[in-house]
Each structure stands twice: as C-alpha cells, then as structure tokens.
Amino acid sequence: MNAVRLSLPIFFIVVSLVLAILTLQLPHAQLGNPYGPMYFPLVVSIGLFLFSVIDLIKTRHYFGKENEDLKALLKKETLFTLGVILALCLLYTLIFERVGFLLSTVIFLAAIMFFLNGKKKWMLNIIVTLVVSGSSWYVFSYLLEISLP
C-alpha cells in the first residue's frame, strides 16, 4: 500500500526532471530572445519538482493507515479486471483505424461485455453490442457527418 502511495510523488518528480531535460535541449529561438521558449517550461519543472518533493516527504504521515480503496486496488481480482480492460482499450486503439470503426467497436464491446457479464448473459451482451455500435455509427457518421474510419 505504501508503494502505491509513493508512486505518484515519485512519478511527478520523474516528470519534472524529464521536462527540465527536454527543455534544456530545445533549440534556441531564431528571432527575439533565444532562450524565450525555455523560461516557462523550466519554471514549471522547478515548481513541479519542489512541490513533489514536499509531497513525497509528507507521504510518510499516511504510512500504515488503512484505506478501503487502496486495499481493493491491490486485490488480485481488481488488478486482473483493470488489466484486461486496459488491454482491451489498447487493442481497440490499435485496430480502430485498420479495420474501421464499426468492426473494431463490435469486437471491443463484445469482448468487454462478455468479460464483465459472463457467458450466461450472452443475449444481453450481443444486443447491447450491436445496438450501441450500430446506433453510435449511425449518429456520428450519418447524422453528424463526422468522418469515421
């Protein structure tokens, strides 16, 4: 649990360092102040770094304290569910433009519905998948004329 509590402050410190390094590598401006593009991101990275360090130090006050949500997060079934959902989201991202909106959405929705609701409710799963994919395609592609792949 403490590892989770430390994760974000450490992540933010890393972000601030990355931001500072990237900023220092920026090319100089050709017109006006050559360092113009650097000042603001540098100040921001310093601010982020300082406050994250304070936060990291303050985190120890919470060590050992119980937290319902954190406990739930670390349960195996939660991690498994989250992992599968994120993997499916990633898969959807990868196939979206390749197989087109309609097919990828049907695959994604079907997968996630069967994963969450089980095989027993197959009727519900299939109906929701088809109705939602079809109607969203109709609304966005036809009614709103948004170019979907």
Place this chain on the structure above:
Amino acid sequence: MWKKIAMMSSALLVVVACSNSSGSSPESFPEQAIEIIAPATPGGGWDMTARSIQRAMNADGSVDQDITVVNKPGGGGEVGWQYLNQQDGHFAAVNSSLLVTGNLLDQSDLTHEDFTPLAMLSTEWLAVATHRDAGFSDGTELMDQLREDPQSLTIGVSPSLGSGNHLAFVQAAVESGVDPTELQFLVYSSGGDIMNALLGGHIDVTSNSMSDLSEQYEVGEIDILAVTSPERLESFPDIPTWEEQGIDMVFPHWRGIMGPADMPEHEVEAWDEWLSNMVETDEWQTVLDNYDLEDFYMSSGETGQFFEEQQDFFAEIIEQAGLSP
C-alpha cells in the same frame, strides 16, 4: 515510445496504401466517391475552403460520384497531406503557401514536389494596419520610423512566424531598407486576437489579411496603410498598394488544391475539367465575395510552374527574415 508507434502505424499505412493504389482506367475514373481532404479541424479556413469546393462542385455537377470532405488536422497541414499521399486520384487536399514555407522553415519534410498540383483557386491580399490614433498616413512613413528605430513599434502577426502575414511585412521592410530581424513581432493565434490587441492599443501595427481587417476599417477604427495586391482592390479603392508607394512587391496569400504524387495523366485531366467548371459556378463566386477573396484560378500545369516560382520567392524572404534553419 511515441516514435515507435508512429513508425509502426506509418509502416502499416504504407502497406495499406500500396495495396489499393492500383491505377484507374481513363474510361471509368472516378470509380468511387471523390474526397476532399481538409488538413484542419472543422470550422477553420482550410475546412471552409474544402467545404466550399464540395458545395460548388456539387452545384456544377460535372462529377457523377459523391463528393465528401474529410478532416485530417494536425502539424500545420502535414498530417492531412501525408494522408493524401497514401491515397489515389479520387482524393485531393486543400493547400496554401504553408506547403512551400513549411519545408523552408524546417517544420515539415513535405514539399510541393511530393504532390501533383491540380489547381490554384483563390487568393486574399494582405495589408498593414494601425490604430486610427497612431497617425501614420502611409506605409512609407511607417517604414521610415522603423528604419530610425526598429524597436519603436510592436507588430502583431498571426498565426505564426513564417506565415504569409509575417513574411509579407518582412518583404516590405526589406524593400524599405529596414532590418527585419531587429523588428519586434508579437505572435497571436488568430486574426481576431490581433484585432482585439490592435483596438485595445496593446500592439501598434499588424500585418493581416484584408478580410480580417475590412470590418474595422469600414467604421474607421483602424487605418490601412498599404495592401500587397498589384493594383488597388475593387472593393477598397482608397487603399494604396505597396507598388504605388515605391515598394516593389506583390504578395498573394493563395489557396489551391492538389492530388497525391504520381497521378496518371487522365486523372489530372479530369480534375482540370471539374475544377475549371467549378470556379465558374455562382456558388464559388458567392464564396469569394463573402470571404473577401479574389479569383486566382490556374490550371494544373500553370500551378506547377507557380509552385516553382513561389519556392524561390519564399526561400529568399525566409532567409531575409532570419528564419532559415
């Protein structure tokens, strides 16, 4: 990681593109819907141009297929134009001088040579304006002051350094003997923001398109000192050109349309016919009127040549502006 993803997806797209780039035969073209790519989000200038073309082509009726508009925004047009090169001759994309300057400014790897020119469509003319209380009577007077002290005025341009609005001012400055790299340019994201700053007295001068300036000019809030057209504009006969003021420059801000690389001859001919008919329609004339644009039509052959001239022209100004990489 992003680079990898981008590389992976572009590699995949190349594969897809190769598989469907089988050329069409002269009789059957177009075999499918014609798509006009707007390399921007809905609502912007490129989107409006694409939708106007769609509307005027539909009104003309030379194309017996559907005509649709696809939005592919990002990277100052680059995303849309790269997408175009993965398609065949049923696709065309809207462009502007950014196609030429992007590469010269080292912001893009694409040049006009990567595409098939189809037509030049419209242009707007750019002008230099000041607040009515600023007291400049013409462009020469403004340039005289800038020659004395280049830092004495702030000049608002949009939407970026290296844009037509910026470079037009640079050219006028160079021709007047002002060092453009000494000038204080403030960059705003849109012509509207510039007008806000100019009326509020937060900037002294702007170089902007006539359509962004005309409203406030008509009510006398701003003075327009010079316009980049070769002759005075019909709708604004009181505004002098730079040429009249002894500055040798003509600076169009054009918009055109192009197809993917290596289009077969017969497809280019088909587009030539469609577009030359399209610009004759009433719908197209209305669009030009409403946006204060001027007809700038050139056929595919003329456009190719025009691109070459523009390439040399911009290379020189960008060098003078101090922006060449």
Place this chain on the structure above:
Amino acid sequence: MDLSFVLDGLWTALQPINLLWLIIGAILGTIVGILPGLGPATGVAVLIPLTFGMEPVSALILMAAIYYGALFGGSRSSILINTPGDGSSIAATFDGYPMTKNGQAGQAMSIAAMASLIGGVMAIFGFIFLAIPLANFALNFGPAEYLFLFFFALSAVVALSIGNMVKGFITMFLGLGISTIGIDLQSGVHRHTFDIPHFTEGISFVVIIIGIYAIGEVLYNMFANKQPKDVDGSKIGQKWFTKEQWRRSIAPILRSGPIGFFLGVLPGSGGTISSLLAYSTEKQISKNKKQFGKGAVEGLVAPESANSSAAVGSLIPMLTMAIPGSATTAVMLGALVMIGITPGPLLFENSPDLVWTLINSMFIGNIILVIINIAMVGVLVKILKTPPKVLYPIVLILSFIGAYTLGYSTIDFYILIIAGVIGLFMRLLDYPIVPLILALIVGGEMEQNLRRALVIYDQPVDMLFASPITIVLALLTLLSFSYPLIIKLVKRASKNKDHTVDL
C-alpha cells in the same frame, strides 16, 4: 433602442420555421452537451453544411441554440455519472454528483436547468443593455491583464483544495507542463513534440478531461469493493426540486450570472474559468461551506448559472467586433461569413432586425431548453438504473468516439488511456484534478501573454502596474492564496476563545 425592432425581432423569431430550427438546435445542443467530447464547437461545425441552404437569420438562431443548449446538456452527465464531457461542465461534478449519490439526481438536474435558464436570461439582458460598452471595456485586456486574470483563476482553483494545497500546486504545475507541448507561438520552436505532427498543435484538454473523468470513473468502478452494487432504483428521488433547495439557490444563481457574463465577454476566457470561479466564489462566501463537495445545491447552481451566461456573453465580441472569444464562436463566425452575414461593428447598425431576432430567439430558446431538460429528467435518471456493467462499456465507447472527433487520430486514444490511469491514481491518493485541467486550459495563453508582456514592458514589475485591472486582479490573487491561511487563523482564534464552537 427602438421598440419596433424589438417587436419585429420577436415576430421573426416566432415564425414557425425559425421556431422549428430553434427547437432542433436546442435538442441537438442538449445531445452534444451530454455526449463526452462533443462540445458546442463540434456541434456547430458539423451543421455548417446544413446552414448553406438556410435563411441567414435561421442559421444564426440554430447555431446560437446549439451553443447555449450544449451548456444545459453538459451538466447532465456530470451530475449522473460524474463524467463531464467538456471543461465548462467540470464544476457540475463537484456537488452535482454527490447529490446523485444522496439520491437527489432528479432534483439536481431540474434545479441545474433552472440555474442555466436564469443565468442565460440575465446574460440576455446584459446583452441588450451592455453589449457595446462591455465589448469596448474588454479591449482593455492586453497581455498583462490576461496574465493576471489567469493567475487569479489558477489561484482560486488551487485554493479550493484547502488543506491539500501542496497537491493542488503539483497538479497545477503538471497541467502547465503539459500545456507547453506543441509549437511555441512566439518563436516557432517545436517543444516536446517528439516529431509527431499531431502534437504540434498541443494536447487537447478535452481528451484529458474525458480520460481522467470518464475512463478514470469506469476503472474506479471496476474495483473489487464496488463490484456487485447495482444502483438502487428507489434512490433516484423526486424530479422536482424542493422549496428549500430553491430558497438556498436563488442568491448563488443571481450572483454567478454576472460573473459568467462578464468573463464570457472577455475573449479567450470562456465557460470553464467562469464556472470554476463562480464555484470558488460561492464556496468562499457561503454559510454552508462545509457541505460543499458533499451535495450542496449552491455548489451546483452557481457554476451552471455562470457557464450559461458566459455563452451568451461570448457572443458579444463575436457579433460586435468579429472577434471570436471561444472555439465555438470562432466556428460560428466562419459559418456566418460563409452564409453572408458579416459580424462586426456594422452589424448592429445595418441589420438590427437580425440582432433583435437573435435576442428574442435566445429568450424563447432558453425557455424551450428548460422545458426539454426538465422533461428529460425522467428519461435520464433511468441511466442510473442501467446496470453498471452495461453502462460502463458504453461510456468507454462514447469516450473513444468523442476523443476521435476532436483530433481525428488514434494518438489521442493513447492519451485518453494514460490520462485515465493517472487520473485513477490521482483520485485514489487525493490529488485534486481541477487545477490540472484549468492549468492545461489556460497554460498556453498564460505563457504567450507573459512573453508578449515581456516584450511590451521593459521591466517585469511594470506589468503589475500596467492598469487598474492588473492591480485589482493581483490583489484578488493574493487574497485567494491567503484565504485558506486566514481561515485557519480565524478557526484557531475562535477555538481558543470558545471551545464549544467546534468547526
């Protein structure tokens, strides 16, 4: 003001064809407001082809209706499932969603609609009497003034996370950091874009909002301790708000309307800032401070009234000066020019009929919208009865589509997923999300205005004394930062004096 124009305008607005467009616009606006990612700007943009064939006045009525209609609709998903679809509806989650959890979803939605109505109507009166002078006053906002306005807005939001300010600053700096991605306007330098063309125009804050709220909410509800809990259908509560709720709401609504209206008139500040500032103002002056965030009706109606009037306010610079102050008005301006209406100083002189028709139609439109939205309460609360395991996959799909319509690229999907995961952790570990979002929204303009100001003013300290406006804004910033401190001191003092007063 000539009365005959007012009546002519009313007459034109009441023409059946215009009423029809008004109703279509109101319904469409509500729908795009509810859907994540689809904001009023997209709503107006996709209708541009349709407006080609319309009378100019009908087109203007339709587009305006979509705009303010989207703000009515925007709060629905915030209240019901804690997933705002746009910046201006974030503030509605603060107390709207807790009200739903308390079994007051119906009441929350109907009173939010009333707040939008009153905010909108106040702004229309503002439009009638103050359009020209306010548009002129807004011109006084130059780089220094905007810089301090953004300082003030950020300070007010960071101060909201009272007792947790370190984390508030962290997320604010994170948002400012993300806002530096993309091309730097003043120099043309590409910053942190990793050569991906899609990033040159920056990362869309709406994608981040959808990621953190919608995706984050879905992930959060997949936790083991939340699994079997289908929402109890009986807890939806009444549709109509109570007299008590109304009594508590009226003053916040009336206070927030002018805030929203004024900020709406300023180009570039818009709905998000106005609703967040209205919320923080209300929280700081309210007697029910402790209830804020736990379902205080004041905390819901204030931002709703403000963003609705901000929408009307932002029409002012667009129509009077042809200066669009928001993404939506920019799209509207383009579309209006296309169909032959040229907004600008001459519009009010040359076509007063058009302006008055718009004003009258906005009155009617707001009333139609409140009816639509209250009628829809009954349907919308059914969403709560949908089993979560069916609802959340649908939310995921809508989020992805919404993100796609913003940039037409799947690169935004990765950002969506990453934002969802980080958002989940931020929520678990009590990092406030709002400073991140606001910093992301104003960060770009804040930096560019700072850079412009550095060119204009020789000494940085001159920026502070640029005008009375900057001084006032600087004082307000100082006040909102020190406010939590003052509260602490007051608390301590009163505790020492009287131990029975337990704050």
